[in-house]
Amino acid sequence: MTEQRSAAPSRSLTVSVVIPVKDDADALGxxxxxxxxQTKAPDEVIVVDNGSEDESAQVAADAGATVVRCEAPGIPAASACGYDRATTDIVLRLDADCVPGSGWVQIMRQAFAAEPHVAVFTGGARFVDGPRMLRTPLAAAYLGSYVLAGVAASGTCPCSAPTWDSGVRLGSVCALRCTWMPPCTTTSIWRSISAILTASAT
Structure with missing residues (x-):
């Protein structure tokens, strides 16, 4: 009689959320x-304090987030600092003035699990302040600029996660795969980008 073994259950992808912030304590809160x-909590939340003079770092610490100080000015530098600190399979990026819907983390975890060869997801958002009639066109213009920049840089259109629009409101959002699950053997997309940027700076 042959012994039948059930397949081992696949490991759930771990998730970090990286939030760069400068002097935006109320929105960060x-x-x-x-x-x-969140219906499924992230495994870690990393707030990168980019030289705040308000209570942003304390707000983050009080909420249980890991607080990282980044002295280099600017959102790109602060975001990169957070990506470097992350220890999970996936990194989700939020601005401090974003308000993610309750299913956002789970939606993104499922999107990466369903598309094992996808390295980066981005998607839509909607403004929650300002004149109501202008929120949709302003959001389209704001996010469209990111899409155009991404197409110009990579030669391809960024991948959109399913039902992303129901998951997050206001601000810049993206998601990066930091580790790959079998059968993929490609290196981390962020580690690859970081190595290129480091080499070009030297």
Whole structure:
């Protein structure tokens, strides 16, 4: 009689959320409260303090986030600092003034699990302040600029995660795969980008 073994269950992808911030304590507090209400909590939340003079770092620490200080000015430098600190399979990126819906982390985890060869997801958002009639066209113009920049840089259109629009409101969002699950053997997309940037700076 042959012994039949059931396949081992696949490991759930681990998730970090990286939030760069500078002098935006009130908005950061709202963002972190929204993350605390996720249907599936992230494995770690990393707030990168980019030289704040307000209570942003303390708000992050009080919420249980890992606080990282980045002295180099600017959102790109602060984001990169957070990506370097992340220890998970996936990194989700939020601005401090983003308000993620309660299913956002789980939606992104499922999107990466369903598309094992996809390295980066981006998607839509909607503004929640300003004149109501202008929110949709302003969001389209704001996010369209990111798409055009991405197409110009990579020669291809960024991948959109399914139902992303129901998951996040206001701000810049993206998601990077930091480790690959079999059968993929490609290196981390962020590690590859970081190595190129480091080499070009020397």
């Amino acid at each position: 709202c963002c972190l409260r929204a993350l605390s209400l």
